[in-house]
Amino acid sequence: MYKILDKRALNKDVDLFVIEAPLVAKNTKAGNFVIVRVDKFGERIPLTIVDNDDSTITIISQKVGFSTKLLSQKHIGDSLEDVVGPLGKAIEVEQVKTLLAIAGGVGAAPIYPQLKAYYNQGTKIDLILGASDKEHLILLDEFKAVCNEVYLATDDGSIGTKGFVTEVLKNITSEKTYDKAIAIGPLIMMKNVVNYNKTISLKTDVSLNPIMIDGTGMCGNCRITMNGKTYFACVDGPDFPGEGIDFDEIMSRQSYYRDKEHQCNLRIGEKDD
Numbered sequence: 001m002y003k004i005l006d007k008r009a010l011n012k013d014v015d016l017f018v019i020e021a022p023l024v025a026k027n028t029k030a031g032n033f034v035i036v037r038v039d040k041f042g043e044r045i046p047l048t049i050v051d052n053d054d055s056t057i058t059i060i061s062q063k064v065g066f067s068t069k070l071l072s073q074k075h076i077g078d079s080l081e082d083v084v085g086p087l088g089k090a091i092e093v094e095q096v097k098t099l100l101a102i103a104g105g106v107g108a109a110p111i112y113p114q115l116k117a118y119y120n121q122g123t124k125i126d127l128i129l130g131a132s133d134k135e136h137l138i139l140l141d142e143f144k145a146v147c148n149e150v151y152l153a154t155d156d157g158s159i160g161t162k163g164f165v166t167e168v169l170k171n172i173t174s175e176k177t178y179d180k181a182i183a184i185g186p187l188i189m190m191k192n193v194v195n196y197n198k199t200i201s202l203k204t205d206v207s208l209n210p211i212m213i214d215g216t217g218m219c220g221n222c223r224i225t226m227n228g229k230t231y232f233a234c235v236d237g238p239d240f241p242g243e244g245i246d247f248d249e250i251m252s253r254q255s256y257y258r259d260k261e262h263q264c265n266l267r268i269g270e271k272d273d
Contacts, residue, residue, distance in 0.1 A: 001079035002036075005056060010138045014062050014106060015072050016050075021057050021083045028052040030093070030117040031207075031239050033110075034059065034085030035215045038070045042081065045071065046212045046234075048110035049086060050139075057083070060109040060138070087215045091205075091239050093117045096179035100172070100202070101127045101147075102165050102193050104185025108138050110207050110238075111184040119146035126172065127151065130165035130185070134158040166192050173200055181205070183242065187251045194242035206242040208233045210250050225249055 006018035024034060028049050034057065035044045045067050051058040063072045074080070091114055099118050103111040108129060115125055125146060130153040131137045137159070143150050152160025153168050161168050166189070181204040183193040190206045197204045210233050212222040217235040224231055227244035231237065 001081065002083040003079045004074055004076055007074070007076050010060070011135045013064075013136070014060060014138060016058060016060050017071075017074075018056050018058050019080065019083055020055060021085075022055040024049075024083060024085045025052045025055055025057050028057060028086045029090035030113040031088060031091035031110075032086035033088050033215075033238065034083050035087060035212075036071070036080050036084075037082040038067060038074065039081050042070065043067045044082075044084075044213060044215065046087075046209070046215060048113070048207075050109050050112055051116075057085075060106065062106045084215065088234060088238050089236065091117065093121055094180060095121070096123055098178045098180075099123050099125045100169075100176075100178040100181045101125060102130075102169060102181065102183040102185070102189075103127065104130045104165055104189040105132070105136065106138070107183075107185030107189075107207070108143075111182060112139055112142055114182060114239075115143070115146050124148050126176070126178070128153060128165045128168045128172070130154065130168075130189075132156065164192075165189060166196060169193060169196060173197075173202070178202060182207075187247055187254070190242060191245075191247035191251075194245070194247075198243060204242040205239055206245065207238045208240060208245070208250065209238065210253060 003020040005020055008016045033048045035046050047059040049057045050060050061068050061071050063069050126149045127147045128151045132155045151168050153165045181202050183190045183204050184207040194204050210222040212234050213219040215234045217232045222233040225246040
């Protein structure tokens with residue numbers, strides 16, 4: 001069992017947990033993730049390791065489905081059934097002088113440990129951070145500690161630029177140049193960022209979140225196509241060069257279990273009643 005040492009609501013939809021998991025924590029690098037189970041009957045939830053020390057890991061979870069809503073009902077002092085990891089391939093921190101990062105929504109969670117790793121080697125970082133509104137911008141203080149500039153974009157204009165991160169991206173890159181870019185967020189956002197960055201010859205890494213079950217490459221559910229070849233996000237990623245990714249294929253596969261998720265959410269409603 002893995003004890004919850006701290007819990008913090010980042011907004012009404014997103015929670016941060018600090019979990020006691022010494023073996024996982026000691027072996028974690030930027031880009032790794034864990035798979036957690038809330039209880040012995042629960043499904044496996046892949047979540048990025050946002051931060052770690054010698055004995056704990058920090059994860060961030062958005063309440064979007066049955067299992068993440070169950071996770072949100074856990075409190076400090078409670079325990080999780082399973083925390084498996086670290087999984088995935090750690091990122092290769094390239095020796096670049098300047099980095100442009102683009103994060104949308106809870107994409108802020110997996111991009112933070114990567115930016116921290118680049119900051120620690122001396123890379124100068126600019127970040128474009130987007131969300132639906134001011135409330136849903138997360139980890140702002142953490143980003144300001146490792147980034148030279150943080151540009152904000154919100155759909156409703158409650159803070160920063162009103163509109164999509166791609167509009168801010170176009171404005172910034174008309175004045176500045178960068179050695180590399182990282183984009184993490186909704187699939188359509190990453191697709192649009194990669195397509196634009198191709199026009200300015202800016203290579204862009206992305207972090208992919210296809211449907212994942214076992215996290216070891218056995219089930220094949222998280223397969224993605226890059227440059228016409230098949231890869232598995234759980235063992236070959238989750239981070240990949242964005243230029244060769246078939247984003248349309250991944251987006252079509254994300255809806256496979258939508259009807260089952262709807263049935264699960266109805267069960268939560270019955271439980272709450």
